[in-house]
Amino acid sequence: MSALDSLLIQCPYCGETLEISVDPSVAEQEYVEDCQVCCQPILLKVVFDDNLIPHVDARAENE
Numbered sequence: 001m002s003a004l005d006s007l008l009i010q011c012p013y014c015g016e017t018l019e020i021s022v023d024p025s026v027a028e029q030e031y032v033e034d035c036q037v038c039c040q041p042i043l044l045k046v047v048f049d050d051n052l053i054p055h056v057d058a059r060a061e062n063e
Contacts, residue, residue, distance in 0.1 A: 009058040014038040022046045022054055032061060 004021040016037040041061040
């Protein structure tokens with residue numbers, strides 16, 4: 001079982017910086033997580049490259 005990595009993202013609604021956890025054992029992930037500040041749904045797409053460096057796209061759910 002692998003450990004989760006913590007990343008900082010910016011909420012596309014309120015602009016707050018949020019900490020999320022991602023699983024490096026899954027190369028591509030897409031899921032919705034609510035903002036911890038404004039409670040709006042954020043669509044997160046996480047892709048790990050060959051060096052296990054995460055690339056995150058955080059968008060408003062309705063974009």
